Amino acid sequence: MKTLRFPWVVLALAAVAVITVAPTASRAADGEYVIQAGTVVTIDGDILTEGGSVFVSGGRIEDVQPGYVNPWGATVQKHETAWLMPGLVEAHSQGGLWRGTNERAPDTPFVSVLDGLDPLNDYFTDLLRDGVTTVFVVPGDQTLLGGQGMVIKPVGRTAEEMIVRRDAGLKIALAPRRGTSRMAQLAELRRALTLARGAEALEVTSDPDDPARSARQVAMSALLEGRLPAVMTCVAPVDVVNAFAIMDEFGLTGFIRLGSKSRRALPLLAERGVPCILPDDIEPLETDAETGKSERRYLAAECKAAGVPVVIQANEASGYGMRSLWYQAAVAVSQGLTRAEALRAVSLAPARVLGVEDRVGSITKGKDANLVLWSGDPLDPASHVDLAWIEGDAVYDRTKDRKLVRLLDGVAGSRPAEGR
């Protein structure tokens, strides 16, 4: 009888997820309020430990003051024991893409995640539970020119509502996809880019909005002119070297997502100043094929030592630990980064790489009001997210999260989680 119950359970979970999102998305009455918390972590300023007040108006952060003050005369929400953090930024993810992350054809620069996003996917509510308010969703790595990714916020009923930055990056895979070799992959990439550059030169009208231009030409001309950054995924250090060669040969701009074996390329990245994102496993075990010796490498520490700004992403494949950005930041602290550097590596640094640092990444005047209230120090596993706001709207409230009750206490425990 056991197997019959399983589908019923999934339906219940999906229903609960919908209810959680809907009611809290309504806009606060007059759009102006003050949030006061025991500790406010601004990321680009210092940490306000004896209380701080953040004045939000019209979806933006108007002002940040130390202490429990309210010069602006707006309604106040006070949380003495809580920590107020900016929403974290997930630098690279394929979450929420429905039915696959890559087209079978390798050369599809015109494809966009806008058409593949499933706004009601559980992935987005899980992000809120982990304090993440901005995520860069991009096609997968089994491709040549994989398609365009977007920086989105994890709330919204349609994909258009979720957009933060639309043309945020075109996925280019330097490492060979399954079934080909590095030689073939690079040759095909050079051919595609040379063809695009030739077609670009043939273009009589370089007006991008001309409907006559094909979607491929729109994407490729944006890439070649630097308007659309290239998201280059590299697995081995030699891929990073080839990425530099391609960037020089075709004048591309963009950033590199490193694979777990590309540690040795960090000095090259430091020297060239190309922004890069660390792989999802920041403590890989490297085995030397010749001598059989295996050694654990600590990538966050090595990235800091090489002088490259540290940007950390979550690891969706892991069951619990590494799938949360706050846990990855804590592991980075255990590797030797300071707490400030680790928190910056999951908020302001990724925002800078994705080109949205003017809107998200820290509690600073003029930025979007993406705020998250934690019950304690976010790097301590015992603390959790109580409230979250995106662009001023309250989007998550732990006391109304019915799916969390099921997860914590299982089927038999129907009563809400006591206390916590």
Added chain:
Amino acid sequence: MNATERGARRRPSSHRRVRIAAAVVAAALVATPIVVRADDPADAADLVVRVGQLHTGDGKVLRDAVIVIEDGRFVSVTEGGAVPKGSAARVFANAVACPGFVDAVTQIGLDGGAAESPEALTPDVRAADAFDVRHRDLKPTVRAGTTSIGLLPAPVNVASGASAAAVLRADGSAEVLLRRGPPVFAFQPPALDNARVPSTAAGARAMLEAAFAGRAWTTSGEGSIPVRPAALEMLAAMKRGPSIVYADGPENARIAVQTLRAQGLSPTLVGLRSAWKDVARVADLRVPCIVVGLDPSDPIGLLEMPGKLAAAGVDVSFATGAPARSPRSLRLSVALAVANGFPTAQAVPAVTSRAAVALGVGDQVGRVAEGRRADLLILDGEPWELRSRVLLSLAGGRIVRDAAAEAEASK
């Protein structure tokens, strides 16, 4: 129908093979473990050789040695001795001589199948029964300097069968020297496989310990496997003596050695191609090791393993594992090991006396000493250096390669 008949009833692919198979079956039926030594068709010429340096095969090096060969055997080996009167001595002043190489682990000539796969315990199968004495690979083998080969059943069963030793003749044919050599066991895939019994080294240990005590290994629950009583008797009868066991990694080697030593069999480890990750563990076992099929594309850890084992005091020898690797690659494997730290002093014994001892024919081949078969290699440099050219090579007292004669012939 016992194993020997089953072994002999092969598909005769050509007329010649049928005749040989019949002869082999006849010899087996006599079932007396006498050593069949047929004489060479032509009578062996007498020969006296004087060389600047002679590696005797057991590690000693003689200067200015005189070797007298009569009737295919070494009659006298003296250092700095005089050439006996009335015989034409061939003098190689600054040459180096060593015994003919012994390739301990091969399946050359076992084209009819090197293992009976359905059962895990087939100790009564003999490799010699399937050996084709005129196989086409034997000619290049003897021309490459290998004069004796060990025939081991493939490692497909935990108790794979009885090994055999054969000596090669100058004309590229062979002659079985020892028909029923040390028993061969296997504690590595494909003997350990999930699709058959046993699947792990632990199962192999349990099965063999039960068999040595004369009973089939069963535990509670269904699915126990019928084991032939003949196999159980033969395994129970094995009390002392040498044995050969295939093992790939250090853990399987440890379990294999413990199991066989408990029964009083002194094992020789064979294969060890993934033991390089824990050389110290293998050296602890204090058993002779035969490294099979060293190849220049192996990881450096494996190529340095013979050197580390030798440093830890283990008797290391080499084998090609033909036909998986070329039978001509024995001397090249030694050169590879020397290039990666194997001591040159042990290079010659590693492919002569030690290999012969492991096959149980240490008293007949593998050394240049009185009474031994006249297998001799004379080169213009050290035997383990690939630069050295063969000046003269003898198998059973008959000339296989003679550089001087070949030079005249080609002019």
Added chain:
Amino acid sequence: MRRLALGLAVCVAAVSALALPADRVDARPQNNGQQRNNGQQNDGQRAKAELTFVGVTIVDGLGGAGTSGTVSIEGGRIRMRTGGGRRVDVEGAYLAPGFIEANGRTGYVSNAAEVTREMTANVDVADLVDTRSSEFREAAFEGCTTVVMVPGTENLVGGLTQAYHAWGPDERAFPIEGAPKDLTVTMGNSPSRQTVRNFPPRRPRVPPSTSIYARRPTTRMGVVWMLRQSFLAAKGVQPPPDDADLTHYREVLDGKRQLRIQARALQDLNGAMRLADEAGFDFVAEGAEEGYMLRSELGKRGLTVIAGPLPSVTSGSGPDATETALRNARILRDAGCRVVLTAGVGGGRWLREQGMFATRYGFSRDEALAALTSIPADLCGLKDRGRITEGAAADVVLWSGHPMLPTSRILLVVVDGHVVLDRTAPG
């Protein structure tokens, strides 16, 4: 004074020998590449370290809050006083007992069990373990100093367990002498879903096969039937199925050997309790993902539960199609069970993460540390390990912060008196 002068003289001589002439002609030794062996061979008996930890916060692994003090290690034993040997003085450091993985399931040579039989009681897991596997080193480098290896779940009766020191001075895990060996049983889907066909080889692998050569238990009913048959035969009530070796079953019945049963789903837990009452043996439950549904019965029995690794935090479903609860361990502990945490197939390296996430779902930091140290030690019969008390075994780890915080870094790991990892040395 004389000895001091002599010592000084020796140092000066040593230093001068080392001082290199200014314009040295570089005469490299003859055979720099000749012999690169990795140090001489020795087993665990090398001389044990002598250390003194000064001004550390001691979390003793028995559930008590941290107390500052000085601890020293001599001859493989802990002394709660200042001893001789090297002083380790790191500001703000914590000293905790090494974690104990009571249910180690990684680091096998190839298979985790002898799959050609359903019930292999006399197979010892020591023959299946690859002590050189990097899984053990990685476990030691994440604070887990003892791993109790368990046979695989492919068999109904896997065999005997074996406790190991996670890593040693000679780059290998080495067994703990005298540690008791438990018998392991697996209920649920795993043993009856094996696609292995005994023989003859090259049989079709589609389960369940009606062939007589197929593995016997193909349903949960079959699983319990075979267990009942063996235990009652050991008890003498029924004739033994063909001359099987029932010694270990009798030891369990006589209480001389501990029995572990992996039971995850509700009906497996009930089946195990029913069998225990029928045949009259005690057992330790492993997994128990749906234990929270039977909290009162399990609590009444005072059962020891090795709570399976935490399920995914998003799906709410676990192995064997169980419906999991993230606070399952807390609920069972409140109900009166003795709860031990394990990382299972994740391996000793992820054991600390289980403890950290237990603090997220109902445990305090020190309770979580106890569930990783002293409680599993008592369960596995290693009474002198998993705690920092006078005379306890020297399995200790020095941390930069509380071990249950992910921001803490390991500074020093001592396994059975040997220093295995040392990041305190300068440079």
Added chain:
Amino acid sequence: MFRLRLTVALFVLALALVGGGRADAAEPEGGLVALIGGEVRIGDGQVLSGATVILRDGRVEAVGKDVAVPPGARRVDCAGKIITPGLIDADSALGMSPADLSAKVPGADARAADAFDPWDARLRTALRQGVTTLHLGANREHLIGGVAAVVSTGSPGSAAIDADGALVINVSTRRSAAGLGGAARVALVRSTFISVDYGQVQRERWRRDLAEYEVKRFGASPLMEEELLLPPELLARMRLWTPTARAAWRVAAFKSMGRAKKYTKPKKPATPPKAPREDPSTDVIASTLPAPEAVLSDDGPKTSPKPKGAKARKAKPAKTRSKAERRTFFRAELAADVDGALGAVRDFRLEGVIVGGQGLRDRVQALGKANVAVVVSYVGDTAWSHSSPAARREEGLGAALADAGLRPALGTGATGVARFLRLHAAREVGEGMDPQDALAAITLWAAEAAGVADETGSIAVGKRGDVVVWSGDPLDAATRAERVFVAGQEVDLERD
């Protein structure tokens, strides 16, 4: 040549020297090193005993018996040691992944330099065995293998010596060397060159027709008017355009400037000739053919592009061609394959390198006449494998080729085997090759086959400072490489 320098510059820019300063005091002051008193084997057969080699800033400054040691040089005593140039594998795959050797490549423009991983763990072992330079032979399983590359096994920071090398054509692959397959493959090779050659002629003809079309279309040469009227940066950008684009632009521009009426509309609107398809692969293959200047001379068959019948055979245009820009690397195991390759070299006037096995021995005379470089490849298979075609070669192949004066180089053709190149050379000596020739086969002759003889291959003034100091004869298995200098820098052999 321009493309070669650009690519080398890019690669140097990208591969900054990674090896940090090493702790021990062997830090060379300004890269000036003097190896004193060793037996120097130049690489072309000469041996100088008790000689000195001076390396400065990555190059060999001086070598000889009585060479003065410049002040401030790091003196290295090599008494009793043997100094040779760094060993070179003439047909290697070390540092490439197995997929690169077998997966299909899109065309001739695939580059082996892209697949070379300078951080491959086996390169460390190759350095310890004295191998400093590899000629990567691109793909081995398909007819068109791609573009080879010459790389250094030194520290990852070191540059590729020639990132854009020879075109690789596999007449016979590693597994199949059957006669019949070979004949079909040779025909395919020839047809490839014919179509590319024909394509070149077509492109020249198209350019000429287009120029005619433009003159007819616009009266005065349109180019001169453009120079006067248009801003320089637009002109610069237009130079990038293909002629069709420029022609189309000109029509629009002149119309927009109100001068359209000046041009009388031609009765039959002449359409610009159709441009041949751009294909990077044919460009690479075309670069192996000498430039076809004479094809447009008056006696050429202007009228019908494809000459037909007897007349065509007789009046074949005398194509005088300059030297090819890129060399061609033919892999041919059997005699039939070697014939096919030599035929292609002769008919299309290629700069050929024949990489073969048993076939070379049977075609020694033809090879001598065709002045092509010769490489004996898969030498590892000859010794070890039992099944591959290379295993069936007769002994003494190197000796036979060297005695015929062919300067054969040795190639391993595999990933791991390249580390023990010196043992394969030793085996060739054991089978009859002269020791001096064997050393030349893995140094100077290999550099010549790889086309970098002016850069490395022997210890000569001006060449790269790739030098190895051995404890004994490098062909002896018991010998150790005590010091290895790559581009003048000593490699730390102990560091993993």
